[in-house]
Amino acid sequence: MSLPLYSDNLRISGIDLSEDMLKRARKKYGGRNNMDDLQVMDAGELSYPDNHFDVVVAMFVMTVVPDPDKVTRELERVTRPGGTVILVNHFSADTGLRAAPERGLKLFGHRLGWNPEFPKSCVLGRTFLTLEGEETLAPFKLFTLLRLKKAD
Numbered sequence: 001m002s003l004p005l006y007s008d009n010l011r012i013s014g015i016d017l018s019e020d021m022l023k024r025a026r027k028k029y030g031g032r033n034n035m036d037d038l039q040v041m042d043a044g045e046l047s048y049p050d051n052h053f054d055v056v057v058a059m060f061v062m063t064v065v066p067d068p069d070k071v072t073r074e075l076e077r078v079t080r081p082g083g084t085v086i087l088v089n090h091f092s093a094d095t096g097l098r099a100a101p102e103r104g105l106k107l108f109g110h111r112l113g114w115n116p117e118f119p120k121s122c123v124l125g126r127t128f129l130t131l132e133g134e135e136t137l138a139p140f141k142l143f144t145l146l147r148l149k150k151a152d
Contacts, residue, residue, distance in 0.1 A: 002059055003029045010034055013053075015041035044070040051080040059088040060143075063114040068122050076127040076150055085129055085148040088137065091120045120146070 003025060006012055013036045016022050022038045029035060041047060043058065044067055056079045062068045075085050092102040105116035124131060129148035137143040 002057070003032075003035075006034070008032070008034055011036050013048075014038045015043065015046070017042060044074060046074045046078050048078045050077055051083075052078045053083060054080055055084045055086065057086045057088075060090075062087060062089045062123060063116075063118045068118075069126050072123050072126050072129070076129050079150045081150055082152045083150050084132075085150065087123060087146045087148070088143060089123075089146075090114070090116070090118065090142055091122075091144050092117045094119065120144070 003012065003014070012032070012034055014022070014025065015038070016025075017040065019040050022040060025038055030038075039047075043061055043065055056075050058071070058075060062071065065071050075087075079085055093099045102116045105112065123146070128151055130151070131146060132149045133145075133147035135145045137145055
């Protein structure tokens, strides 16, 4: 769903565990000249070499994977020194109106297909990536974009 947002001057590689989702993406956006590849791949075991990408983007992934630490380490590994990792995800609130419902929904996470109680600390401080920016996103500021930098 994010493919149309990328500029034509960027080279794009994409992954998903679902071949069906990749088929949809190929059908809808496969004619773009900047699409390098779309592959079935596990985000926790990327087949790309170390330091391969200038920018790595993981949208709405971290709360649905079984091992977010492993995925975060893989994103860091395939990002070149000085490169950027962008995460877009729902991160739970520690306080406020959202905090209690998110804690309650955690009991149903296996049915929901995602972890509603997922603090930013689950990805921050788990690698050598440094937080460079943070932005809350619509709708209702339920999602957050984290911009992380890999050391040179």
